[in-house]
Amino acid sequence: MEINIEYRHISGFEKFYKNTSGKTVALMYDVNTKPYALRIKEELTNHGCKILDVEYANEELIPSEDKCEYAYSIAQTADYVLAVGSGTLNDMAKSVATRHNIPSGVLATAPSMDGYCSKGSALMRSGFKVTDEVNTPSDILIDLAIVCNAPKLMIASGFGDIIGKYTCLTDWKMAQAVKGESVNEEAFALMEKARTACVDAFDGLTRYEDDAVAKLMDALITAGISMAICGNSRPASGSEHHQSHFLEMDFVRRGEKIPMHGLKVAIGTLVSMELYHYLKDNRIAFQGAEKVYDLVDEMPSIEKVKTMLEKMGCPVRFSELGVRKETMEEMLEKAYTVRDRYTVLTLIHELGLTEQTKPIIMNKYF
Ligand SMILES: [Zn+2]
16 A cells, blocks of 8 residues: 655645646535635646536535535546545545546545545445445645644544544454454554554644644554554454444434544443453453453553543533434444454453443443
């Protein structure tokens, strides 16, 4: 995977401008990201590019089929697709570029999620959320002056996604201890290091300082790189993400607005940590238990994680995100089924502890 990641002022993405010089670029943006799109459009035009505008007037862009078709038809004659945005626009651009078999890139506008260089594209098809396999982008362009100015809740969401790496990496090691699953040490170490660097920069992050936001952005991008190294999403997604996916399906079914990915993941992380502590504090016996207790000790305290999330402005109860009580209860029973992956949710289920732990979790996190 050869991805050009450039941290520069918008006028200074040298490698990108050199590679796209003289090409026809489909530029995808929405009403929120339009000011930045117009700026990079000017730069690209100066480099001899022809621009095909794919503009969405929506405040809340839903990546539905008709929205993708619109981009696909405009991009017919393009050599390159550039998204100006974060989650949705990034996913749509990867999808359009893959269908046309041309390269894509993104001018990141928010450090809000870890899908920048992932091979997945989350789209809506016939009312259902699907994840298509797509080509990874060729370029990720980051102007810190832009991402540091993203809405604070989007930055909080990105931080929540990175906090989730505590439990997803613990789930991976736990699955090794309990089920003998193999761990790709390179992917594991890469993700762990980037997460640690981001958490170490926490104080700066609360002040939205350039260096700290860059560490967050790095960690979000590293998630995709780690997944590419081991060929699956283990390094970036565990029980905290499964809870988020479960809730998301319910929001989609109800036709309600879906809360930001990282915000759901953040609370899922607290829930998963709580379950790990339940196992250890009650000395629950199972294959590999001693090793798992050690893994619990390696995580920061729940209180510390919760305080960090609160300082960033992340909600710490699912009810604050509009999750209904019954849905959260159902999530605790069934979220282990959303992916065929061994996590603390699976372990709790196998040990028959779901009903016992449910009131504790509901009390603290609903
Ligand atoms: Zn994520």
